[in-house]
Amino acid sequence: MAALSGIQIYKMLPQTNCKDCDFPTCLAFAMKLAAKQVELSLCPHVSEESEAKLSEASAPPVRPFALKSNGYEAKAGNEIVLFRHEKTFYSRPGLFLRVYDSQSAEEIKAKITPADEYMVDYVGIELEMGGFVVQANGGDFAKAVSTVRGISHRPLILVGGVDELKAGLATLNGDEKVMLAHATAENWEAMATLAKEHDAALAIEADSVDEMVALSEKVQGAGVKDLVLSPTQRGFNGTLTANTTARRMAIKKNFRALGFPIINFPGDVGSASREATLAAQAIGKYSGFIVLDNFSPEVAYALLVLRENIYTDPQKPIQVTPGIYEVNDPGPDAPVLVTTNFSITYFSVANEVESSGSPSWLLVTDAEGMSVLTAWAAGKFDAEIIAKQVKQFNVADKVDSMKIVLPGHTAVLSGELEEELPDWKVMVGPREAVDLPAFLKTAV
Ligand code: SF4
Numbered sequence: 001m002a003a004l005s006g007i008q009i010y011k012m013l014p015q016t017n018c019k020d021c022d023f024p025t026c027l028a029f030a031m032k033l034a035a036k037q038v039e040l041s042l043c044p045h046v047s048e049e050s051e052a053k054l055s056e057a058s059a060p061p062v063r064p065f066a067l068k069s070n071g072y073e074a075k076a077g078n079e080i081v082l083f084r085h086e087k088t089f090y091s092r093p094g095l096f097l098r099v100y101d102s103q104s105a106e107e108i109k110a111k112i113t114p115a116d117e118y119m120v121d122y123v124g125i126e127l128e129m130g131g132f133v134v135q136a137n138g139g140d141f142a143k144a145v146s147t148v149r150g151i152s153h154r155p156l157i158l159v160g161g162v163d164e165l166k167a168g169l170a171t172l173n174g175d176e177k178v179m180l181a182h183a184t185a186e187n188w189e190a191m192a193t194l195a196k197e198h199d200a201a202l203a204i205e206a207d208s209v210d211e212m213v214a215l216s217e218k219v220q221g222a223g224v225k226d227l228v229l230s231p232t233q234r235g236f237n238g239t240l241t242a243n244t245t246a247r248r249m250a251i252k253k254n255f256r257a258l259g260f261p262i263i264n265f266p267g268d269v270g271s272a273s274r275e276a277t278l279a280a281q282a283i284g285k286y287s288g289f290i291v292l293d294n295f296s297p298e299v300a301y302a303l304l305v306l307r308e309n310i311y312t313d314p315q316k317p318i319q320v321t322p323g324i325y326e327v328n329d330p331g332p333d334a335p336v337l338v339t340t341n342f343s344i345t346y347f348s349v350a351n352e353v354e355s356s357g358s359p360s361w362l363l364v365t366d367a368e369g370m371s372v373l374t375a376w377a378a379g380k381f382d383a384e385i386i387a388k389q390v391k392q393f394n395v396a397d398k399v400d401s402m403k404i405v406l407p408g409h410t411a412v413l414s415g416e417l418e419e420e421l422p423d424w425k426v427m428v429g430p431r432e433a434v435d436l437p438a439f440l441k442t443a444v
Contacts, residue, residue: 004057006034012050013043020044033058036080061250061259064091065201065226067131067155069176074130074155076228076261076288082251088313091261093287094130095279095303096157097295098267101139101164105147115295116152120304123343124320127304129154133291134168136160142167157181157203157263157289162190169198179203179289181263182230183219185211192222201226203263207233209245216257227260228289234268236278243286261288272296276303283307317369318343324393325350330359332400335444337429337436338386339407340367340375348433356437358444361398365389372407383416390421403444405429 010030021042023029032038033054040046040058064078074094081087097115099108112132120127131154134145141160145168148156157179158168165180172178181203183191188204195202202224206212216227231242243262250259264287266278272294282290283306290303312318319341327350339349341364353360365386367375375381390396390404402424406413408431417426430439 004034004054006031009033009054009057012046012054014045014047016045018045036060061254062247063226063260065177065261067094067157067177067179067201069131069155069173069178070153072131072154074289079247079286080251082247084310085314088315089311091288092307092311093283093290094155095300096131096133096289096291097129098133098135098159098291098293099144099148100135100137101141101144101160102137103139103144105143108144108147109151111295112148112151114297115300116154118295118297118300120297120301122301122305122308123318123347125308125318127301127308129295129300130289131155131157133157133159136164141165142171144168146171155179157291162187162194165191165194169194169200174198177201179228179263181205181228183215185215188215188219189222192219192224195224196222201228203228203230205230205232207231209242209249209258212246213257216260220257229258229260229262231262231264234265236269236281239264239278240281240285243282247286262286263289263291265291267291267293272299279303280306284310319369320346320364322364322366322389322393324395324398325362325364327353327362328357328359330361332398334359334361334399335401335403335405335427335440336361336363336390336395336399337405338363338365340365340370340372340381342367342369342371342375345371345433349436352433352436353440356440358437358440360440361395363389363393363395363404373409376410376413381410383413383420386413386417387420390424396423401425403427405439405444407431 010027013026013030015026017025021029040054060078060080062077062079067074075091078090099111115129118129132148132152134148141164158165159181179201180195182205183202184205191202204215204219204227206215229246233239233242246258249255264282266275269275269278275292275294276299279290320343322341337360339345346364367380370380404424405427408429411428414426414428430436
């Protein structure tokens with residue numbers, strides 16, 4: 001069904017303006033529903049007939065679901081825009097490391113363990129791998145699945161023939177949701193049956209858009225809901241074209257047959273460097289699950305940071321909670337350094353102070369997630385606000401030194417801050433966080 005306009009949706013709503021959905025009018029709610037920014041379930045008064053029509057029209061153009069196991073989730077789908085600046089992307093693509101059943105248990109363990117243990121804190125966000133892929137390659141598939149599950153609790157993608165997948169699934173706890181791959185024009189009925197039996201997501205593989213659409217319709221007709229599109233194209237051009245075509249059709253035309261997350265296999269492209277480059281392309285262009293054959297912390301970090309940069313909401317800066325933070329176990333004689341709650345600002349300052357070894361208090365003010373200069377220009381970081389937060393967080397109770405250090409770019413605030421905080425010695429720090437260690441050693 002083509003997307004409905006706000007007016008078309010409005011005509012199917014009760015039009016009583018009762019406000020139970022927390023919108024002032026049914027029309028306001030209809031407009032939000034048309035933009036796919038709210039759920040139809042917020043209106044408790046919609047008729048059954050309208051609900052049936054609207055549920056389909058208001059469903060996200062890319063079906064959301066998550067692979068799940070033991071508390072881990074790899075979410076995909078739920079995207080509503082083609083370009084991140086139009087609104088935001090929602091479901092970060094998971095990086096999945098692949099092993100083969102032809103590998104020994106020791107080889108599998110050596111490959112899986114460092115990837116499973118990998119976790120890095122990036123501006124307060126934990127970066128980690130999404131899960132693992134076990135691919136049949138002439139070995140003992142069930143044993144390989146069970147070896148991986150013995151090492152990691154992360155979500156799994158199982159790639160093999162129907163019999164191999166059955167054997168692999170038999171080793172798993174039935175509570176988890178895995179992905180099975182691949183349903184093709186030849187085996188789709190048996191694969192669909194298996195996916196339904198295990199409530200698994202099913203990757204469908206096809207060479208062309210037409211074949212993908214035909215397969216998608218057949219598999220959906222067989223009752224499988226959580227599909228994943230797996231284009232056979234593995235190179236740079238082919239992957240880009242296939243991913244972009246499917247996503248454009250889903251979002252611009254609301255074409256349900258292609259409205260599913262996509263899986264790509266950069267691991268099939270050859271060298272580790274080409275694999276990393278193709279994975280970066282897949283992160284930028286619509287992949288939901290990215291299968292790699294190589295793991296190294298430096299490549300994983302680069303890919304996951306790229307992913308964060310693309311998948312954070314451009315309208316919502318990443319923020320840390322305002323408050324008074326301790327760095328290097330400060331006592332009452334330590335200075336108080338002031339900064340804002342924009343994550344990157346906070347972590348730049350905190351990292352430099354921490355590496356300096358100088359005990360310090362860090363007063364993180366609520367600047368709505370803006371950096372120091374932006375917040376100052378927007379009137380969110382001034383002497384009055386800083387003084388208010390000094391009081392709000394009882395900073396004076398923690399320190400005797402009464403030294404408060406402004407960021408160098410806002411030296412202009414020092415006079416006003418002295419007036420606001422007459423008991424404090426107001427100092428001006430360096431303009432750049434990188435100069436904080438020298439400043440703390442010499443000037444404070
Ligand atoms: S709850 Fe339904 S009927 Fe009431 S205002 Fe919202 S959309 Fe209209």
